[in-house]
Structure formats: C-alpha cells, structure tokens
Amino acid sequence: MTSEHFKSVPQILMELPAAEKQKLCAEVKAFIKNLQWNDARQLIYLVMKNPAVKAKVVGVLTTYLTKTLKAKIRYGE
Structure with a gap:
C-alpha cells in the first residue's frame, strides 16, 4: 500500500470521467x-x-475495476 501506484477505491471513483461514472452507476x-x-x-x-x-x-465494482481499469485489488489488513 506504500507503492506510488496505489489508489484507494474512493479515489479511483472520484477520478473517473463523468461518462464512466454514469456507466458504473447504471450497472x-x-x-x-x-x-x-x-x-x-x-x-x-x-x-x-x-x-x-x-x-x-x-x-459490479470489482468487475469494473479489474476488467475495465485493469486494476489489481488488494484488501486492507
């Protein structure tokens, strides 16, 4: 989690373009x-x-993050 590439899920969601937010919201x-x-x-x-x-x-959120954004999910301890 100290990697410079780490972003929290809320941070990723806040940085999404409006069209992507709408797509995810619809799902x-x-x-x-x-x-x-x-x-x-x-x-x-x-x-x-x-x-x-x-x-x-x-x-839905996990699929979006891993398939669409190619993110790797790491759960906190």
Missing part, C-alpha cells in the same frame, strides 16, 4: 432499483443489511 442501479430509500444514508443502510444486494454491488 449498480439495476440491483438497487427495487429498494425504497429517501437519501444516501438510508440507501447505504439497505444495501449493507441485504447480503445479496451487497454482494452484487461489490461484484
């Missing part, structure tokens, strides 16, 4: 479209308490 929306939520906090809670939805969202 995630497919899994959360049936959830009833009013704000981001509630959406995060609903996703985190539903293991199936959480796994799908993480899967």
Whole structure:
C-alpha cells in the first residue's frame, strides 16, 4: 500500500470521467432499483443489511475495476 501506484477505491471513483461514472452507476442501479430509500444514508443502510444486494454491488465494482481499469485489488489488513 506504500507503492506510488496505489489508489484507494474512493479515489479511483472520484477520478473517473463523468461518462464512466454514469456507466458504473447504471450497472449498480439495476440491483438497487427495487429498494425504497429517501437519501444516501438510508440507501447505504439497505444495501449493507441485504447480503445479496451487497454482494452484487461489490461484484459490479470489482468487475469494473479489474476488467475495465485493469486494476489489481488488494484488501486492507
């Protein structure tokens, strides 16, 4: 994690071009479209308490990072 090439996932997502953010957002929306939520906090809670939805969202993100961006994922300790 001390490598100069290391970037956190939030940092990578913030640096994405708008078109890529929209593409990734559309993929995630497919899994959360049936959830009833009013704000981001509630959406995060609903996703985190539903293991199936959480796994799908993480899967979309992981696939995007590894296939599209050719990133290598390293989990923190």
